[in-house]
Amino acid sequence: MSKKIKLGLFGFGCVGQGLYNVLNQTEGIKAEILKICIKNADKKRALPAEYFTVEKNEILFNDDINVVVEMIDDAEAAFEIVKTALQNGKAVVTANKKMIADHFVELYELQQQYNVPLLYEASACASIPIIRNLEEYYDNDLLGAVEGIFNGSTNYILTKIFKDNIDFATALKQAQDIGFAETDPTLDVEAYDPKYKLCIILAHTFGLFVKPEEVFNYGIQNLSTFDIQYANEKGYKIKLVAFCRKVDNKIVAGVLPRFIKPENKLYNIENEYNGILVESAFTESQFFAGKGAGSNPTGSAVLSDISALTYNYKYEYKKHNRGAKVELTDNFSVDLYVRYSTANPIDTKLFSKIKESYANTDSAYVVGTINFSDLRKSDLLKRKDINLIVAADSKFEAIQNNVASSKEAVEIC
Template sequence: MKDVHIAILGFGNVGMGVWEILMNNGSKVDCILGRKVEIKKILVRDINKKRSIDVPDGIFTDNIDEIISDDDIDIVVELMGGIQPAFQYIKESLKNGKHVVTANKAVMATRGRELLHLANEAGRELRYEASVAGGIPIINTLNKDLAANNIEEITGIINGTTNYILTQMTTRGMSFDEALKQAQDMGYAEADPSSDIEGEDAAFKLSILTSIAFGVQVSPEKIPTHGITNVTEMEIEYARQLGYTVKLLSKVKKVDKKLELYVHPALVPSNHPLAAVSDEFNALFIRGDAVGDLMLYGKGAGSLPTGSAVLSDIMYIIDDMDENNDRVIKRRKYNGDLEAVGEGKGEYYIRFQVADEPGVLGMISTTFGKYGISLASVVQQGHGEKSVPLVFVTHKVERTNLDAALKAIENCDFIEDIACILKVEKFKRFFK
């Protein structure tokens, strides 16, 4: 059999991870596949830039046409990030008869349906395991291993940056700003961390998972998304007292003919496995009607874990090429019977900062009652100070009702701030 030639678009951390894995484990990969896999071209902005990895002369190029028009290149691996020009390069690669592997969550969340349709028409593969949860094989698991299940729920920690920050706040007593600075120093957070800490990154990934597991295309901007910027040491401590741990959760759950989905900082019961997921690690809790409960756990980012997912997709494609290189790929059909409805009903933790005056607790409780919101618990600490925290945990309530009640409450003179809102996550059962 002839050798398989691949081209890599972008040579950042993940691109270098793919290169390193092939250099170290290439003989094993070749033995498994029965053919040699070679990187023929790598697209970079500056071919003369000094890099920490030595690459033979002639492999770097700054001209995409050298890749798109080369009939000897079988697979294009897009690792550039961002929507453009990555989307255009993927599109052109598929049209020119090349299979594509991408780690690009933004492209797959916003333009994935279009690209998958194009791949079907071209009889080529478009695989994107590395776009969600780094080295955790969640996409192939949903597409293949759990294909016989009706998925009922996916709840996950799918952003390593925020999980690292929350871990440092929980275990080391750091403030949010201190933990963010350490995450940046460790390379877990970008200089501009907004996509991670505001939940955008997780929303992209949840959009992809929803499409695969439920056949429903939900644009990331239509997913209710809340980041962790308002989580303070106070939330961490109140959570501990209540028996919970704070995590940024991404969740999609089927309820009758509706899909509830959101990205939201949440209180997770401290005895649930998700609560123990620390630092940059990711985890996905999945419930299927046949398999029951399971959890996938591993590093959600990094050059080698993500590079491992990329190589997995490359190897899947090469196996398929052995069978029939020109074929239509069967994919999960989109489901028009399910409606995405946002957060749906849930329990919430709300911390107010209020003036320490008589009757404040009663007035807030009365307002909640007017909007049909019952309370599970109230925590009031501090006395004799001008400003004190006041924490409420609700029973199940529609988010729209909660927002209406909070709008009425925030207009009261004694309210200084609605400081933090967290979901209170409950699970039907736990692992035994």
């Protein structure tokens, strides 16, 4: 019934070592590691030397190996490995979100062409089984939205800021010191990492394959003490929220910081935890939370994928294969807080409606309704003295003939 898995691993860092340990400890999963491809042959390893090789073809063309687990950093090198493995009829498990987002259509087609599964639960929100749930449990066309905190590093930084009342630079430094943020934190802090995950979520939520370049991302790099004080005064926290949502039969998507009220379930998602809200016509709001980063949560998702392969599980991409036409749109309105230097005013004509404005001698802000497609073209995005945060009560409304449609208005709570 369930088949024996013979594994070839690429990379043997924390996740790989954890995987080795757990496979040794659990009788339930019939899988063994045959070979591990590493870059540095000289590094001391916890396993006997015969496990290791520096030659990738010893795994990719090894007939005894039926599953490849790819755990290397370089997205392009990873893609070549995954592609060759699939072409050789080997199932693949990966956590490489950038690789998937960059090559999603090719990877989808390779799976169809060679009839082998590629599983990647660990790529989006690590330990939270969101892809499997979207694929299997919410396999209908009733999904309305998926949104949440997809990045553990920035959530750790934002948690420190609000808990310890420190500024962004100090919090970033602390996160780097304990290994929760990279030395070059751009991918996390500027919201590229959650965007790659959002691209994966989009395919399994709405059947939509998009290139990362098509999806808007704005991070927390410009967060100032002024912004933090504004949030504190209102009783909000700030979270970096990735969202995708059906509005007027099109899909809106992006990653932006957002003010979060205490009654929002994301408010209490702290540190390296991720949280995901799934809205469906019948279930209303479902909530998932768990650790979104770290070798154990990632390892557990990899393990679950390996286990699923023992009973020949594969993603069926049901929403995509159903063939319903959906497309991404930027033609929707959002309520935005825009903070800028008082000395360097912004063009308020960008806003169709201004709800709040304030200025002191240094800083000023406007809260107003803006067309998302205007925002994406705006030079506000380039200015270092500006920060953008989605308003806590923002609606995402379709714009038709310059009139926001109230029919499809949805509140985010």
